[in-house]
Amino acid sequence: MPTTGNPVLNLSVFAVFVLITLYIVYRVSSRNVTASDYYAAGSSFTGAQNGVALSGDFLSAASFLGISGGIAAHGYDGFLYSVGWVVAWLVGLLLIAEGLRNTGRFTVGDVLAFRMKQRPVRAAAANATLVISFFYMIAQMAGAGGLIALLLNVSSKWGQALLIAVVGMVMVLYVLVGGMKGTTWVQIIKAVLLLLCVTLMSVFLLGKFGFSLSAIMQQATENNKLGEAVLDPGAKYGFSTMSKLDFVSLALSLVLGIASLPHVLMRFYTVPNAAEARRSVVWATWTMVIFYLCTLVIGFGAMALVGSETIAAAPGGENSAAPLLAFRIGGAVLLGVVSAVAFATILAVVAGLTLAASASFAHDVYANVIKRGNAEPRKEIRVARLTAVVVGVLSILGGIAANGQNVAFLVSLALALAASANLSTILFTIFWRRFNTTGTLWSIYGGLGSCLVLIIFSPVMSGAKTSIFPDVDFAWFPLGNPGLVSIPFSFLCGFLGTMFSKPEPEKADLAAEMEVRAIAGIGTKA
Amino acid sequence: MTKAMWSPGETQHEDREFRGFASFGDPEALSYVDSNGKPNFALIRQTDEFRILRRRLTTFIFPMTVLFLASYLTFVLLSAYARDVVSIKVVGVINLGILLGLGQFVTSIIITLGYARYAKRRLDPQRKLLAEKTGVEE
Missing domain, CATH: 1.10.287 (Helix Hairpins)
Incomplete structure (x- = not known):
């Protein structure tokens, strides 16, 4: 296959990226001493920097390779993801960013436990964070395997496993050395590279077709076996009643899930105040709009120039659309750049996830549940670093095990989990005064639990040819994505849990403090 | 910026003493921040x-x-x-x-x-x- 380019070149571009970023991480993080430095970069980033890093956090391998691949293979149905992921930032902007920034310090647990009973709520928040991050991480690491197969021409399972382990170790190194500051810089560099890369590719493609999107799509239809039908909905999700419902369920998870992801939420703490948090979402929205416009061009461009069948047959399948297109228009060098950027993407996103998971364990579980809020800050950071290593090892193992699974799909499950466990709870706790500890626990565990149960008994796990366990059938839930059921269910749980339990008058002062801080942003440093 | 307007650090100790002796003091200055410099959020909310x-x-x-x-x-x-x-x-x-x-x-x-x-x-x-x-x- 000539399409894989030059593995040595790909690897060296990637190695240069790793060396440069490691150096930068090392330079910026010389004063990584306090908990605030480690978890929140001392809240020293500007809105613009954090906005680029935010979009970097979300521009994972799944969204770069997965979306352009999805469009290249399924046309319209792939495009749905892009739309959901742009609109989703409005949830973060209008409902979450500022209130979260004003009421928490390091983790989601800070906000959820603000006016509730500390230990049970912190434990619940940490459980949710760990489960969501684990699902998301598996998706990223599974993507790494497929990428390696394509880009470095390593096809043996052992070789891929070794490379996944190397990727995992580099990312733990980023977190250990750099903390939040280092991780944010890696994220910024990566996001800028990725944006430059997709913008240049799109402008080039558009130029090639006389700046007409219609012309690209016209030629694309000629290289897809569905013909013009690929521009209409249904190419991927089909037309049965259940598949349509599944499509709606997926759409709901996409739009509500992003602003509920723990590693995205944690980003809002890296800026000094709510106004900067707002500014960072504005920046993120712009970069996302540009990025997803470009993936639309790249996706249809790949369909037009490479052809859907060639893409499906390549190692890595759909995910290889963007790299194959890069090779087609820019030769081995552009492929090297695109693959290095794609690797960097996995690395940076997994580093962010590792940081979120380790912060949640060290700050919520160790410092507040085990030590009841009396942990020594230095020891807390040591626990966080240790957890980062454990999380890193787990994700390497998980990534090796999940190697070859459908990446964008795993991400959509993580989004459903995040929207179910976090969104309802955060909104209630910020905007509903009557909300109490019982309601919090019900909505976290109700959302998380129902979502997990529905995933286990869905066609994803068993009963279909594409399931993880195709040979057994214990599926009774018909939808692949549980969001349509589990997200409303978590809101209902939070409401009922609150109504069926006593109000907490002793928490009235804290509730007033939370409301004033969330809305007015005053007294946050007291 | 405007913190100097009413600095809790300097005056709070005196305020507490005044209050201890049931001085009526200046209610405006006393109301929104308590003697430890902690804002009275319940009042601010109103x-x-x-x-x-x-x-x-x-x-x-x-x-x-x-x-x-x-x-x-x-x-x-x-x-x-x-x-x-x-x-x-x-x-x-x-x-x-x-x-x-x-x-x-x-x-x-x-x-x-x-x-x-x-x-x-x-x-x-x-x-x-x-x-x-x-x-x-x-």
């Missing part, structure tokens, strides 16, 4: 400035949320259940569905910029007003 701020915030964000979710779900539901409608070709091979999807990009940008502008003009000045009245800063 001020007109805070109520106005809360109303301005909620009357923007909740209707906007309903609006963008409705517009997004319309796009999704049309794509799922009205395939004939979204397949209508508009420009070249570009159909109504793709345009509706790109329209979501446009509305997202409009709402984002609209909120940034609204926050700058209507919310942030009100926050400043509240901070000045209560003497409680960020």
Whole structure:
């Protein structure tokens, strides 16, 4: 296959990226001493920097390779993801960013436990964070395997496993050395590279077709076996009643899930105040709009120039659309750049996830549940670093095990989990005064639990040819994505849990403090 | 910035003594920050400035949320259940569905910029007003 380019070149571009970023991480993080430095970069980033890093956090391998691949293979149905992921930032902007920034310090647990009973709520928040991050991480690491197969021409399972382990170790190194500051810089560099890369590719493609999107799509239809039908909905999700419902369920998870992801939420703490948090979402929205416009061009461009069948047959399948297109228009060098950027993407996103998971364990579980809020800050950071290593090892193992699974799909499950466990709870706790500890626990565990149960008994796990366990059938839930059921269910749980339990008058002062801080942003440093 | 207006560090000790002897003192100065320098949030919550701020915030964000979710779900539901409608070709091979999807990009940008502008003009000045009245800063 000539399409894989030059593995040595790909690897060296990637190695240069790793060396440069490691150096930068090392330079910026010389004063990584306090908990605030480690978890929140001392809240020293500007809105613009954090906005680029935010979009970097979300521009994972799944969204770069997965979306352009999805469009290249399924046309319209792939495009749905892009739309959901742009609109989703409005949830973060209008409902979450500022209130979260004003009421928490390091983790989601800070906000959820603000006016509730500390230990049970912190434990619940940490459980949710760990489960969501684990699902998301598996998706990223599974993507790494497929990428390696394509880009470095390593096809043996052992070789891929070794490379996944190397990727995992580099990312733990980023977190250990750099903390939040280092991780944010890696994220910024990566996001800028990725944006430059997709913008240049799109402008080039558009130029090639006389700046007409219609012309690209016209030629694309000629290289897809569905013909013009690929521009209409249904190419991927089909037309049965259940598949349509599944499509709606997926759409709901996409739009509500992003602003509920723990590693995205944690980003809002890296800026000094709510106004900067707002500014960072504005920046993120712009970069996302540009990025997803470009993936639309790249996706249809790949369909037009490479052809859907060639893409499906390549190692890595759909995910290889963007790299194959890069090779087609820019030769081995552009492929090297695109693959290095794609690797960097996995690395940076997994580093962010590792940081979120380790912060949640060290700050919520160790410092507040085990030590009841009396942990020594230095020891807390040591626990966080240790957890980062454990999380890193787990994700390497998980990534090796999940190697070859459908990446964008795993991400959509993580989004459903995040929207179910976090969104309802955060909104209630910020905007509903009557909300109490019982309601919090019900909505976290109700959302998380129902979502997990529905995933286990869905066609994803068993009963279909594409399931993880195709040979057994214990599926009774018909939808692949549980969001349509589990997200409303978590809101209902939070409401009922609150109504069926006593109000907490002793928490009235804290509730007033939370409301004033969330809305007015005053007294946050007291 | 305006912290010097009423510095808790300097005066709080005296205030406590005054209060201890049931001095009537100056209620304005005593009200929003207690003797330990901790803001009295329950009281701040009752001020007109805070109520106005809360109303301005909620009357923007909740209707906007309903609006963008409705517009997004319309796009999704049309794509799922009205395939004939979204397949209508508009420009070249570009159909109504793709345009509706790109329209979501446009509305997202409009709402984002609209909120940034609204926050700058209507919310942030009100926050400043509240901070000045209560003497409680960020």
